[in-house]
Amino acid sequence: MQMMFEYNWDVREDWFKWCGEISEAELLEKRTGGVGGILHTLFHIIDVEWSWIRSLQGKSDFNESFEQYRSIRQVRELEASFRPEVEAFVLNWNDGLENREFRDVTPDGREELDTWGEVMRHMIAHEIHHIGQLSVWAREIDRKPVSANLIGRGLASGIR
Amino acid sequence: MQMMFEYNWDVREDWFKWCGEISEAELLEKRTGGVGGILHTLFHIIDVEWSWIRSLQGKSDFNESFEQYRSIRQVRELEASFRPEVEAFVLNWNDGLENREFRDVTPDGREELDTWGEVMRHMIAHEIHHIGQLSVWAREIDRKPVSANLIGRGLASGIR
Numbered sequence: 116m117q118m119m120f121e122y123n124w125d126v127r128e129d130w131f132k133w134c135g136e137i138s139e140a141e142l143l144e145k146r147t148g149g150v151g152g153i154l155h156t157l158f159h160i161i162d163v164e165w166s167w168i169r170s171l172q173g174k175s176d177f178n179e180s181f182e183q184y185r186s187i188r189q190v191r192e193l194e195a196s197f198r199p200e201v202e203a204f205v206l207n208w209n210d211g212l213e214n215r216e217f218r219d220v221t222p223d224g225r226e227e228l229d230t231w232g233e234v235m236r237h238m239i240a241h242e243i244h245h246i247g248q249l250s251v252w253a254r255e256i257d258r259k260p261v262s263a264n265l266i267g268r269g270l271a272s273g274i275r
Numbered sequence: 276m277q278m279m280f281e282y283n284w285d286v287r288e289d290w291f292k293w294c295g296e297i298s299e300a301e302l303l304e305k306r307t308g309g310v311g312g313i314l315h316t317l318f319h320i321i322d323v324e325w326s327w328i329r330s331l332q333g334k335s336d337f338n339e340s341f342e343q344y345r346s347i348r349q350v351r352e353l354e355a356s357f358r359p360e361v362e363a364f365v366l367n368w369n370d371g372l373e374n375r376e377f378r379d380v381t382p383d384g385r386e387e388l389d390t391w392g393e394v395m396r397h398m399i400a401h402e403i404h405h406i407g408q409l410s411v412w413a414r415e416i417d418r419k420p421v422s423a424n425l426i427g428r429g430l431a432s433g434i435r
Contacts, residue, residue: 119396148411148420214431230431236279237425243400244423247407251308260308263404265397271374271390 116235120205122265123160123242127194129261130157130249134187141256143185149248155181156249158190160242165197167238168204171217171231208235279399280365282425286406287354289421290317293413294347301416303345309408315341316409318350320402325357327398328364331377331391368395 134142134154142154150159158181166176177197184190213232221227229237243263250260294302294314302314310319318341326336337357344350373392381387389397403423410420 118392119400122396122400148414149407219426227427229426232278233426233431236282236430240279240282240403240423240425243403244407244410247309247404248411250404251408251411254308263400265400266379266389266393267387270396271393 116208116239117205118270119239119265121270122268123239123246125268125270126246126261126263127157127160127242130246131187131191133253133258133261137256137258139186142187146252146255148251149245150181153249153252154185154187154190156245158184158193160245161190161194161197163241164238165201167234168201170219171234172204205235276368276395277365278430279425281430282428283399283402283406285428285430286421286423287317287320287402290406290409291347291351293418293421297416297418299346302347306412306415308411309405310341313409313412314345314347314350316405318344318353320405321350321354321357323401324398325361327394328361330379331394332364365395 134157137153143152146152150156162177162179169176184193213230215231217229217231217234219227219229246261246263250263253260294317297313303312306312310316322337322339329336344353373390375391377389377391377394379387379389406421406423410423413420
């Protein structure tokens with residue numbers, strides 16, 4: 116489980132560096148699909164990851180809008196403020212938590228029952244999916260996207 | 276590990292159904308980013324998944340081009356022919372395989388050392404990333420993409 120979060124954090128850092136070479140106008144430009152923009156996507160990924168970690172722990176959620184975070188600096192600061200709690204939760208994950216029940220109410224009012232294991236994998240897939248969207252938008256502005264490869268990042272400890 | 280493969284197969288099936296409502300011209304249309312088209316992406320996902328499963332087992336690879344598979348029917352048939360071997364490998368996965376070493380030679384000739392656990396997660400991330408690209412292209416042709424949600428698919432056995 117941890118390895119895929121580390122993959123996501125590593126890829127996310129690569130995208131932040133990539134953003135440093137792109138004009139702010141391009142980062143904020145409205146685009147088709149997903150949440151509709153490059154920097155907004157990074158904000159959304161960070162927001163959703165933290166919100167799930169908070170929800171699993173029965174803590175209050177994050178509900179601010181992207182309008183308050185329209186620069187790389189602000190999105191990075193937001194991430195830095197969330198990271199310790201996210202990391203502590205993820206790095207302390209163990210198989211005993213896998214089947215804990217999480218009851219959620221969907222936007223249309225139905226009660227949904229998920230396991231913590233499902234929620235964790237939902238978070239992982241959520242980020243990778245949105246990063247896939249960034250890769251298309253990158254090509255649309257004639258930029259090479261960040262590599263999505265998981266191998267080659269040295270994520271398996273102890274074999275290199 | 277298995278749950279994320281099952282997620283990918285479930286989402287992939289949803290995309291095949293989605294493709295059934297789209298004209299063949301749209302499915303084959305050249306698009307920006309990724310491998311450059313909707314049906315080509317599904318072909319590529321299926322090709323790469325099977326190729327990795329084969330490589331891990333030291334078996335021969337799949338090297339055919341998309342040019343021979345330019346219809347939903349052909350891509351689905353290819354998937355059906357690969358599925359039993361992929362499924363057998365994934366469903367028999369166990370933690371004891373996690374740190375097995377896989378030596379690969381990159382396109383530029385370097386030898387790379389990965390663990391089987393890394394390769395499996397690489398395969399998972401690879402598909403989710405490409406599906407994210409489909410979601411942008413779907414919006415570009417004014418279609419609602421398939422949901423990328425992992426929760427709500429009943430993937431955790433025994434709690435529903």
